[in-house]
Amino acid sequence: MIRIIFRKELKEIFRTAKLSWMIIGLLVLTALSVYNGYTYYTTHSQLLQESQATTYQQFISQGNKNPHLGAHFGFYAYKPTADLAMIDNGIEDYTGNSFYLEPHKRGIIKFREVTDATSLKSFGFFNIAYLIQFIFPLFVFLICHNIFSKEWENGTIKMLLGAGAGKFQLYAGKLLACMAVIFMIAGIIILAAFILMVACTSTILPGFTIYAAGVCIFAVIMTSIAVSVSLITRSATLSLVILSGFWLTGVFLIPRLSAEISRHAYPAITSVEFEENIFREMQYGVNGEGHKDERREKLLQRTLAEYHVDSIQQLPVFFIPITIEYFEESDGKVMDRAYTAIENNQAKQDAMVRMLALFSPFLAFRDFSMHMTATDMNTHNDFAEKAEMHRRKMGVIVDDFYQHHVEATNDFWKTVPQFSYQPPGIARRVTAASGALTILGCWILAAIGLMFFSYRKLSV
Known part of the structure; x- marks a missing residue:
């Protein structure tokens, strides 16, 4: 009987003109998202690679200098560019992509693409992730909102139950039919994302499989909710209104509300306060270290004692680079403390937003998507940390050379290594996405509970 009901529902769904137009619309939107993702990835990848090579080449060919x-x-x-940025570019356009490497000061990541964009950027960049997070649920709701309610409105529910179909068989047949159609739609999107990934990277990335599994979980949650609401309301119009309200609340209201709540709960320090705190700690030290002049004098005395000489003129090395290297290390600790405090505050804000995702599966899936595609804040902070480590390594190489030489040639500049960054591996991404996966797991349990509740309402 389940098979009969399953086939009946599939025929009815595919017979409607609504599905035909939705499939056409889906193909158009999928093609547009694939095009946008491909152009974004290839353009950004080539631009960043060329810029990296150009600036480094200029550095190692600058000629003779102090x-x-x-x-x-x-x-x-x-x-x-993140390896799966063609699917989801996350916060990449808002955080910037370049870190200037020079002595004394940690660079600020610059060149945020959003600064050169129009106001339309506030609506988001239309790619595969945008299609899945925002448009795909609407397809689910439009297909499933009347799967049960039509039976009550047409008066055919009594005929189905009277024809020997049990409650479980009727429920399972309709649910499986909806699942089959929704998974077909999800499969089209996943296939398009797979083709896009291979076209951009010429390889199959391990994170894609987990991402595709996340899409399937998201599809199950959306379908279960839609079918349950259709059964509970017994009205196609009311069902569509409730599901539309759920979509609007989860997609627009809760994300903005969560951002405001987290911002007020854990306010970020202003840039002026940040710079003032760093300057004060660098100049006057922390924990009784003393002013920079006092620390410089102590360093001089230690250096003189180390080389067993009485004056700076008798040193066999230049004292200035020793001073530079010492304060690079000292100031680096100050900057590490300051930036760690900012990252810890960001983590608290993210945790609060993630908790509020208990009220929005769309928000939870967005968090999961950014982590798996390495376009999240964790990856951004990891890049900033690796770039800062490279800046300090560059400073040590130069200062060590400067202790014995007053002029550097291109041969020396070539000894300063080029910067190279690899985003976190798949294990770290899954760990970072564990919070979002937990929330999605809670939504699966909630959807199952809602299905049991709606199943009990299946009576005439």
């Missing part, structure tokens, strides 16, 4: 002055010439460290 080592410290040449180090200030610097070069940019660029964050490469």
Whole structure:
């Protein structure tokens, strides 16, 4: 009987003109998202690679200079385009992609694409992830909102139950029919994402399989909710209104509300306060370290004692690069504390937003999507940390050379390594996405509970 009901529902769904137009619309939207994802990935990848090579080539061919002055010439460290950014570019356009490497100060990541964009950027970039997160649920709701309610409105529910179909058989047949259609739609999107990934990277990335599994979980949640609401309301119009309200609340209201709540609960320090705190700690030290002049004098005395000489003129090395390297390390600790505090505050804000995703599966899937495609804030902070480590490594190389030489040639500049960044591996991404996966798991349990509740309403 389940098979009969399943086939009946599939025929009715595919017979409607609504589904035909939806499939056409889906193919058009999928093609547009694939095109946008391909152009975004290829354009950004090529631009960042060329910029990285150009700035480094300029650095290593700057000619004869004082080592410290040449180090200030610097070069940019660029964050490469994430391997799955063709599917979801996450926060990439808002965080910037370049980190300037020069002595004394940690760089600020620049060149945010959103600064050059029009106001339309506020609606988001239309790619595969956008299609899945925002448009795909509407397809689910439009297909499933009347799967049960039509039976009550047409008066055929008594005929079905009277013809020997049990409650479970009727429920299972209709649910499976909806699942089959929705998974067909999800399969089209996943296939398009797979083709796009192979076209951009010429390989199958391990994170894609987990991403596709997440899409299937999201599809199950949306379908279960839609079918349950159709059964509970017994009205196609009311069902569509409730599901539309659920979509609007989850997609627009809760994300904005969660951002405001987290911002007020854990306010971020202003840039002015941040710079003032760093300057004060660098100049006057922390934990009784003393002013920079006092620390410089102590360093001089230690250096003189180390080389067993009485004056700075008798040193066999230049004292200035020793001073630079010492304060690079000291100031680096100050900056590490300051940036760690910012990252910890961001983590608290993200945790609060994630908790509010208990009220929006769309928000939970967005968090999962960004983590799996390495376009999230964790990856951004990891890039900034690796770039800062490279900046300090560059400073040590230059200062060590400067202790014995007053002029550097291109042969020396070539000893300063090029920057290279690899985003976190699949294990770290899954760990970072564990919170979002837990929330999606809670939504699966909620959807199952809603199905049991609606099943009990299946009576005449």
